[in-house]
Amino acid sequence: MDKPTALAGIRENPIFGQLVRCRRSFVIRLTLATLLPYYAFILVAGFAPHLLGEKIFPESMVTIGWVTGLLLIVGTWLLTGLYVRRANGECDELTAQILAGAEQ
Amino acid sequence: MKRTFKLLVPSLLLAVAFNAFAATETFGNVQKQPVNMTAITMFLAFVVVTLGITWWAASRTKSMEDFYTGRGSTGFQNGLALAGDYMSAAALLGVTSMIFFNGYDGMIYSISFFVAWPLLLFLFAERIRNLGRVTISDIASFRLDQDRIRTLTAFGSLTVVCFYLVVQMDGAGQLIQLLFGLQYNEAVIAVGILMAVYVTFGGMAATTWVQIIKAVLMLIGATLLAVLALSKFGFSINSLFEQAIATHKNGSNIMLPSKLVADPIAMISLSFGLVFGTAGLPHILMRFFTARDAAQARKSVFVATGFIGFFFLVMNRGPGERRGLGRAVARGVGQGDGQRQGDFPVRLPGHRFDVHSIFLYVARVGHGQQHTSHRRTGWIRRSIRACPDGHRRGSRGKSLGPTHVDRS
Numbered sequence: 195m196d197k198p199t200a201l202a203g204i205r206e207n208p209i210f211g212q213l214v215r216c217r218r219s220f221v222i223r224l225t226l227a228t229l230l231p232y233y234a235f236i237l238v239a240g241f242a243p244h245l246l247g248e249k250i251f252p253e254s255m256v257t258i259g260w261v262t263g264l265l266l267i268v269g270t271w272l273l274t275g276l277y278v279r280r281a282n283g284e285c286d287e288l289t290a291q292i293l294a295g296a297e298q
Numbered sequence: 299m300k301r302t303f304k305l306l307v308p309s310l311l312l313a314v315a316f317n318a319f320a321a322t323e324t325f326g327n328v329q330k331q332p333v334n335m336t337a338i339t340m341f342l343a344f345v346v347v348t349l350g351i352t353w354w355a356a357s358r359t360k361s362m363e364d365f366y367t368g369r370g371s372t373g374f375q376n377g378l379a380l381a382g383d384y385m386s387a388a389a390l391l392g393v394t395s396m397i398f399f400n401g402y403d404g405m406i407y408s409i410s411f412f413v414a415w416p417l418l419l420f421l422f423a424e425r426i427r428n429l430g431r432v433t434i435s436d437i438a439s440f441r442l443d444q445d446r447i448r449t450l451t452a453f454g455s456l457t458v459v460c461f462y463l464v465v466q467m468d469g470a471g472q473l474i475q476l477l478f479g480l481q482y483n484e485a486v487i488a489v490g491i492l493m494a495v496y497v498t499f500g501g502m503a504a505t506t507w508v509q510i511i512k513a514v515l516m517l518i519g520a521t522l523l524a525v526l527a528l529s530k531f532g533f534s535i536n537s538l539f540e541q542a543i544a545t546h547k548n549g550s551n552i553m554l555p556s557k558l559v560a561d562p563i564a565m566i567s568l569s570f571g572l573v574f575g576t577a578g579l580p581h582i583l584m585r586f587f588t589a590r591d592a593a594q595a596r597k598s599v600f601v602a603t604g605f606i607g608f609f610f611l612v613m614n615r616g617p618g619e620r621r622g623l624g625r626a627v628a629r630g631v632g633q634g635d636g637q638r639q640g641d642f643p644v645r646l647p648g649h650r651f652d653v654h655s656i657f658l659y660v661a662r663v664g665h666g667q668q669h670t671s672h673r674r675t676g677w678i679r680r681s682i683r684a685c686p687d688g689h690r691r692g693s694r695g696k697s698l699g700p701t702h703v704d705r706s
Contacts, residue, residue, distance in 0.1 A: 221420045221421065224416065224420050225416075225417065225420050225421065228413060228416045228417060228420075229413075229417075232409070232410075232413045232569075232573070233569070235409070236406075236410075236565060236566060236569045237562075237566075239406060239565055240561075240562035240563075240564075240565030240566055241562050246402065256536060256539060257539075259402055259405065260402075260405065263405040263406075263408065263409050266409050266412075266413070267408070267409060267412050270412055270413055270415065270416055271600075273416050274415060274416045274419060274599060274600050275600050277416065277419060277420060277596070278419075278596045278597055278599065278600045281424075281596055282596055282597065
């Protein structure tokens, strides 16, 4: 099979459009979900650092800053997991369909 | 440059961990030490094992692609190797020492390093992998003028390698000199030759395996230290923080971002550097080629972030302990049994694993690595010398504990 026509076929394939749209919106949402909390944290640390020094309970020594750090790290990890699950499942399935279509 | 960590950190960690006794004895004098057979045996054993892996990997390398990418790692293996690549000097030494000296700053650094990961995965990883190229200059020259891009990246690499390698080799030389009683020059040359051998003969597959070993060792080491440290405080994070605040010279300010990032503009600028700088690390990007397929490559990021997150969290616990330690030990643990005050002795049959000294040493060297000024070497020497007696002299060890330790 001639290479350019195979590529053109893929580009016109509606599943390919679906794959690109699905991936793009998913990636944008995940990037925002990572960056927004992180920069909220950075802005708080930059402009109002004393907020991070507040204690979570009056009698506890653990401060909001350490809890936020823990949540950010765990949350980021979970977002990575979410992406991997979706990309390895749904998106790879669409890719396989497109490739199968191109070979016909 | 990356190669240097590859052997350096695990072997030294191992050597330090198993030779804490020797390390304690040599803190006072970083000049040439008497030859230490235990340390040398441990080090050589590690070298032999990793060289064996290199030989094994080399025997399986059949093509150029094998050599540069060592394709074929599973997601879990590649994830561990990624974590090993990543938990290098910056994480182990830099973050530990930063928490030790400035408290919460270390947490900000950890979070920023960590946030880079998903961005890397979401935005770059797949595209780079799909190009099917091997190095960053291959990728950059895909659509651009090949000759110019390659010249540019060569200049970039050589400049970075020059500065970076000098610091790394200097650190390696100092540590080996300290632990094994080798001459500094010999130590540096030996480490340099070893690096060259590993990479030249083993290629990427060997590098992957050495990174896996390193990651496992570092995870075990950090977890052990965190557990031992917390056990000193009855596994109560609360009392750990309490002691830390009570002992640290900055008091409750260690719970806040310090002067280093006090200015909002500096803070934002730092966060850009940390996040996007980390997302562009070439040796991390390269790891997306070493996995078997795209699905495994993605999975490896999940594994790596899990381990790295865990590592950062235990690192943040472990060092926190050290701040509180001076006082806790002075109150009872270390008194009268011939221990130096401030030590954290864990007795195991036949050996004394002096965890506190290891962390202290690592923290000192790490802190020194952040200051690559001309007086750096002297600074490390002085601070190491000040370490064991830091409480008494109150010189460079002042952040450890005030002079009241003397009086108590």
